[in-house]
Amino acid sequence: MTRDDLPAPRPRLVLVGNGMAGMRTLEELLKIAPERYDITVFGAEPHPNYNRIMLSPVLAGEQTIEQIVLHPLDWYARHGITLHLDRKVERIDRVRRVVVADDGSEAPYERLLIATGSTPFMPPIPGRALDGVLAWRNIADTQAMIEAARTRHHAVVIGGGVLGLEAANGLSQRGMSVSVVHLAAWPMDRQLDAAAGALLQAELERRGLRFELGAQTEALLGDEQGRVRAVRFQDGREIPADLVVMAAGIRPNTALAEAAGLRCERGIVVHDTLQSVTDPRIYAVGECAAHRGIAYGLVAPVFEQGRVCATHLAESGIGRYVGSQVSTQLKVSGIALYSAGNFTGGDDHEEIVLKDPAAGVYRKLVLHRDKLVGACLYGDTSEGAWYLQLIREGRDVRGIRHALMFGAAALAS
Template sequence: MSRSSTDSGARATGRRGTPAGIVVVGNGMAGSRLVSEIRARDRRVALTVFGAEPQQPYNRVLLSNVLAGVTGPEQIGLVDPAWYDANDVDARLGVEVVRVDRDARRVHASDGSVTPYDTLVIATGSTSFVPPIPGTEDGLPGGVVAFRTLADCRRILDAADGARHAVVVGGGLLGIEAARGLAGRGLAVTVVHLAGHLMERQLDQGAGSVLARTLGRLGIRTVLGTSAGALATDGDRRVNAVELESGERLPADVVVMACGVRPEVGLAREAGLKVDRGILVDETLRSLSDPHVRAIGECSQYGDTVYGLVAPAWEQATVLADLLTGADAGARFTGARQITRLKAASVDLVAMGETHFGDDDPEVEVMRFADASRGTYKKVAIRRDRLVGAILLGETSTAGTLTQLYDRSAPLPSDRLSLFFPGMGGVQAADSPVRMPDAATVCHCNNVSKGQIRACWEKGARTADEVARETRASTGCGGCRDALEGIVAWLDEQDSVPVG
């Protein structure tokens, strides 16, 4: 029998002799990845994970697909519950850690248990930010949901059942995903965004305008430069309209709050750890306050940066697993390049690096191509013959090429047009399996190269799904799925070509 069914009681009481190994607080995309990476390296270390959510960990990036109805909740799971028993992991699902006693090295949980640790890893992620809007003083009214978790997704779907009008407050990445998910279910959706254009952190004005036009073709209206002033409700305290600061009143059967997230650092702060926006860590992901505490994912802060994307969190999990198991004592996290991807029906977007450069910086060369009628916008920013930023919206065939150039800070081709249009000037996109070197990274979320995909295929994985299960390629944001399928198809073609 597994540890979770035999000695969880001993662990809970913290009796003398109970093995105090690694305790992970948080079983989301960062925490669950760390647990699986540790077990892949060491099957003996005592390992306990607490997850405040009761279900198996899931891919939060794909929640918008669940909203749209193209993916079922059961299809976005990251770890099968049976895996914990099979791998001797004490999984406390639906149990929240409420206090950390750093002196005694124990964590106190919501079920009354007390668990000792040698190393504590905090991976509590982020929580939704809900601004103080009139109408929310006594909590969110019926039909209003802050979109962050699978439970939130289910609440939105319940509210959307039979609804006609939806309002999404917030036009960042999460808001756009929620809007297209609801529009996919036939609702009339309006996105309300305070900034002057959508996704202002990742996109410039031109790209934001093209994105708004693309969403309009999907039946999603965009209202910019204003915010929700109040939520109007009926006698049952159920939302029926959103009153904007501009004075406009929007009918609403469903309101999704997507106003951003904040690192969940309450537990760390109460434990006396050093916290800025996130828990401050060094390049070994160790807390600057306590050598026995580490932090990864959205709740951690390395230098001045809190990483809000999945790829850096999974990179941190790999580094920390190497360190905690001794697989690589020299492993270090020294920062990550952030690449934002949004792939939905009629909305395909990749943004990386510094995207807001204009023509007023003499040290930066900026190239743009826009075709708003087709929903296409392309931009690259170049400094000293190196790519420092890029946006591809609507047509992303050169995304692989740009990502590799950006990741490696490699010299650019002399024909700059090839960065926008593959094949021009004799330069083909690195996405093409023929031209792509084995060292090229295909899946940036999981750091999977073309060579690893080829090796997996040569070992017998003959479909994209089989390769994905073995390598994890395409299981993050899903943006590389087309590239993965293309490589597998190309390998199949090469295998079928007769010798001579």
């Protein structure tokens, strides 16, 4: 056998971030070009890739960690992928084209995919370093919360958005007495209008949650052992807390990219091909990427990015990622809500509203120049996907306006 008979070495692809966006991209890539790259994955967590959004049912005791694993270890082995778990990449050397991990090991690349996700934002509240104060992002945080619920009694969740409410529900299911502290006048104010927010609040209160709305946290107070014992508000009131969960937003993990000189503005700035604008060998997908000024914090858009990115990595890419129209749901059993687009309206906007408080049903559609631009549904969300499709398509709805409120089925009748 001569040297010419040896197969040419494959280009090396390194993925930094063994999470939902990066791994979805690899999955799509393997579908269309399984032999193209020699692939190495670095993951800072000690687990194979799992379905992060299902940490909510795990916290609520409805699922186990084993059930939410997306790619078990043998999946990586079957696809010939070198996997480094519990290994954080600390540096990208763009001149030598290698990444350097926290144990000093290096991996060279021809293509690099950064999918480092986000970190929870910890508001600069005095006392946030106390024992018993945590944020919720991964399996370790979930296990810490489950453990705390065994021995502690009063949980306070700071932030009444989707993540905060799912944390509150899970801790309540685990037997804790839970208060949700939220600056706005109703929970999920970024996804729901006041009427839907009030229905949600009433239902969660019926289930035992308490709300501190319009409340500004001034400090977290500790005991002599350095453990959190109470939350103090700006008006001087205090409520007991031996577990505090911060759910006050996320920040894209861009430190690694920034240190490597990649342009970052709220995220790693990428083209429609998901290539970083600074270095065409480097791609970024997921919550760490900023596309047309937006860093998404939901799984549907980051999966759309993954699909497009995979085609470009496969060098068969004609697709462009042009941004996503997002929708929101809440993963609390027995509560159905859905919101998409501009549900607050504004000048020149029309609203069509159906309200049946006794039945717990609320439906608001927002139209602008004969197009559906937003929907906010509570109680019955069966038409959510249809409304999202109409919003995405920007379709003229004049001809179906009479049936709009009653859903796609009403069109046929």
